[in-house]
Amino acid sequence: MFVPFRLGTDIRREAVGGITQQHKEGDAMRYYFLGLGALAVVCMGCAGVDGQSVLKTDEYIAPPAAMMQHPGPMVDGPGPGVLGMLAQPGAGMMPAPANMSTQVMFLGPGGISVGWVNGGALMLDQVVMPGRADFPQSAVYQLVLSSIPGDGWQGEQLYPTLEVRSAHPNTLSYLAHNTVPVEITDEDLEHVRSHNMVTKVIYLPDPQFQARAIAGVDTITSTNLDPGIDPIHQAEKMGTIMAVLRVGNKRMLDQNQGTDVNGNVQPVNYTVLDGDAGQYAPPMPMAMIPSDVQGVPGAMIAAGGGMPGQPIMPVAGMGPTPAWGMPMTGTPIGLVGPPHLPLGGPAGLQSHTIRNLSDNRMPKPVDHMLIDVEHDPGYGIPEPVRHIQYKETHPVHGPGEVAHPQSSGPFMQGF
Amino acid sequence: MKRLFKSVCLWLIASGVFGMSSPVKAQDPGYHPLNHRMPPGQAAAWMNTIHKYDPTWLQPIRIELPTEGSVSVYSASPEPAAILASPAQFSVNAGHWYRLRVADMPEFPGMEVYPSVEILDHLHPPVGREHDYPIPVVLTADDIRLALSGQMVTRVIYLEQPQLAAGYDPLRRDVPQSIANRDNALQEADRLGRPMLIVRVGGRIPTGPNVPPMFFGTGGALDFPAAPVAAGNATARLRLDSGAAGVAAR
Numbered sequence: 001m002f003v004p005f006r007l008g009t010d011i012r013r014e015a016v017g018g019i020t021q022q023h024k025e026g027d028a029m030r031y032y033f034l035g036l037g038a039l040a041v042v043c044m045g046c047a048g049v050d051g052q053s054v055l056k057t058d059e060y061i062a063p064p065a066a067m068m069q070h071p072g073p074m075v076d077g078p079g080p081g082v083l084g085m086l087a088q089p090g091a092g093m094m095p096a097p098a099n100m101s102t103q104v105m106f107l108g109p110g111g112i113s114v115g116w117v118n119g120g121a122l123m124l125d126q127v128v129m130p131g132r133a134d135f136p137q138s139a140v141y142q143l144v145l146s147s148i149p150g151d152g153w154q155g156e157q158l159y160p161t162l163e164v165r166s167a168h169p170n171t172l173s174y175l176a177h178n179t180v181p182v183e184i185t186d187e188d189l190e191h192v193r194s195h196n197m198v199t200k201v202i203y204l205p206d207p208q209f210q211a212r213a214i215a216g217v218d219t220i221t222s223t224n225l226d227p228g229i230d231p232i233h234q235a236e237k238m239g240t241i242m243a244v245l246r247v248g249n250k251r252m253l254d255q256n257q258g259t260d261v262n263g264n265v266q267p268v269n270y271t272v273l274d275g276d277a278g279q280y281a282p283p284m285p286m287a288m289i290p291s292d293v294q295g296v297p298g299a300m301i302a303a304g305g306g307m308p309g310q311p312i313m314p315v316a317g318m319g320p321t322p323a324w325g326m327p328m329t330g331t332p333i334g335l336v337g338p339p340h341l342p343l344g345g346p347a348g349l350q351s352h353t354i355r356n357l358s359d360n361r362m363p364k365p366v367d368h369m370l371i372d373v374e375h376d377p378g379y380g381i382p383e384p385v386r387h388i389q390y391k392e393t394h395p396v397h398g399p400g401e402v403a404h405p406q407s408s409g410p411f412m413q414g415f
Numbered sequence: 416m417k418r419l420f421k422s423v424c425l426w427l428i429a430s431g432v433f434g435m436s437s438p439v440k441a442q443d444p445g446y447h448p449l450n451h452r453m454p455p456g457q458a459a460a461w462m463n464t465i466h467k468y469d470p471t472w473l474q475p476i477r478i479e480l481p482t483e484g485s486v487s488v489y490s491a492s493p494e495p496a497a498i499l500a501s502p503a504q505f506s507v508n509a510g511h512w513y514r515l516r517v518a519d520m521p522e523f524p525g526m527e528v529y530p531s532v533e534i535l536d537h538l539h540p541p542v543g544r545e546h547d548y549p550i551p552v553v554l555t556a557d558d559i560r561l562a563l564s565g566q567m568v569t570r571v572i573y574l575e576q577p578q579l580a581a582g583y584d585p586l587r588r589d590v591p592q593s594i595a596n597r598d599n600a601l602q603e604a605d606r607l608g609r610p611m612l613i614v615r616v617g618g619r620i621p622t623g624p625n626v627p628p629m630f631f632g633t634g635g636a637l638d639f640p641a642a643p644v645a646a647g648n649a650t651a652r653l654r655l656d657s658g659a660a661g662v663a664a665r
Binding site: 060100101103105132133134169170172173174175176177178179181207208210216282 | 446451452453454455529530531565566567569596597598615616617618619620622623625626627630
């Protein structure tokens with residue numbers, strides 16, 4: 001490696017002997033670093049710090065799974081408002097989500113009765129653990145747990161909420177075939193008894209985080225995390241959330257309770273129905289999850305969802321027209337823009353700008369394609385016949401040169 | 416000589432820098448936008464768009480259970496189109512997916528699972544002998560046991576390349592091929608042959624009357640021939656256990 005350095009100095013010394021020693025050393029160092037840099041670049045070559053190319057040109061990054069559900073990656077229909085409902089994503093080509101409900105498997109502890117609120121009815125004992133129930137997605141449900149085993153739980157009930165997230169393209173296949181396991185452990189019950197709130201986040205880990213997770217699903221419990229760490233945030237970093245169970249010791253049926261935490265009027269008395277008496281009803285949401293968007297939103301129909309030729313409902317909140325103040329400014333990268341309409345005050349927003357700073361490497365479309373095909377080995381067929389030479393040789397015999405065999409019968413002259 | 420040395424160094428630097436932008440393609444496995452984790456029916460829809468399958472041509476498949484049992488076949492309806500005994504053979508549309516109900520198994524009394532079968536491609540059997548060459552779907556007792564325990568098993572059934580085909584009956588392998596969950600089963604099946612079906616088995620069962628019709632498939636056509644079931648053809652299985660402990664890529 002030092003050969004160039006010595007070679008350079010020797011040549012320099014012979015050529016310009018009158019130059020000072022300082023200049024000679026400067027030139028030597030210059031060539032030394034030049035040669036060292038060349039060697040380093042050549043040795044490093046394509047290898048980056050992670051084993052990949054520094055420029056990473058051999059990596060391909062697929063769009064989000066929600067975008068892949070469209071007719072083609074990053075390709076959608078003819079545009080908003082052109083075909084009305086037909087322009088909705090998923091129509092025509094991609095199959096619609098196979099399930100709009102999530103089947104939750106309540107694993108235990110065994111014997112706990114699970115009920116839920118159905119409008120003004122309190123449906124008790126609908127499912128006994130271990131058991132399963134279907135919950136429509138993108139909603140929050142009020143559950144009622146009774147018959148809790150263990151000392152001190154006789155006659156007690158718990159009122160957890162179950163947040164069922166909508167299916168994401170990452171979880172659609174799983175939710176269409178499997179249940180979402182929800183388990184309340186004895187440790188969770190002890191935390192609730194100790195006035196702690198327990199949040200359990202059930203999520204489907206991304207492939208790189210799936211190793212030994214039970215049923216491909218993992219659960220993050222808030223009480224197992226350090227203080228200040230959000231279990232939902234942790235789960236979102238490692239996969240896609242399917243359900244969130246929040247358990248506390250708050251009673252739902254206090255006599256003086258007139259409103260919930262959001263200020264909504266709560267019924268003072270519920271109609272209590274019991275599954276043990278054969279009274280069953282499906283769970284009804286206590287709240288929807290408006291922010292539970294599935295990745296990149298579809299093409300927005302700014303003029304409403306009416307079919308071509310049909311009138312558009314102009315009243316906000318009626319029919320397909322969004323409610324007053326709903327954000328309607330879509331963005332090309334999946335973010336929801338600010339609301340257009342004033343929320344109780346004069347409208348102040350006049351414009352907004354969203355800059356897409358993503359380092360996308362979108363190739364140019366191919367205008368001429370060359371397809372090389374090759375059979376190995378290729379066909380090997382003999383050359384076709386191009387010349388046929390046919391020759392017959394007839395012997396000529398003179399009289400008496402040919403004998404007539406005796407076995408051929410008598411010789412008949414003239415025939 | 417100095418100029419030569421400088422030129423050589425600059426050439427080495429330039430070749431090194433430009434070499435970064437031309438990665439070695441010898442081991443490039445290609446870009447596979449599809450994988451087995453996609454929503455049911457998406458891979459089949461893509462294949463249908465590419466190949467434009469004839470909707471009137473139905474591909475026979477045969478469902479084999481460990482020993483005995485019943486197989487109900489659904490197509491976008493909560494009512495089964497047929498209830499067959501194992502081995503159950505019927506014909507389906509490529510580009511669609513169907514829901515099955517597997518029950519009455521003596522190994523799992525009182526238990527049932529609802530696997531799905533996604534049809535990615537079809538065979539090209541001799542004309543008039545289509546039913547002699549069904550695509551076999553073998554559900555092992557291990558698959559059903561894993562599904563009942565809350566795990567999910569995904570199988571990609573592919574038609575082997577003749578150059579890579581095993582010398583013994585691929586359907587009767589004691590140890591099916593398995594890959595790690597983080598890998599792409601469709602990509603591996605595509606490497607080994609031509610992916611034909613995706614079979615997913617989980618523990619979810621439809622409860623109540625509010626199950627959407629799409630839970631039962633995309634509504635492809637069905638045909639139930641009365642012809643006797645013939646022997647299996649040369650397809651192999653690729654099984655994926657979701658998070659099952661002890662399962663490693665083979």
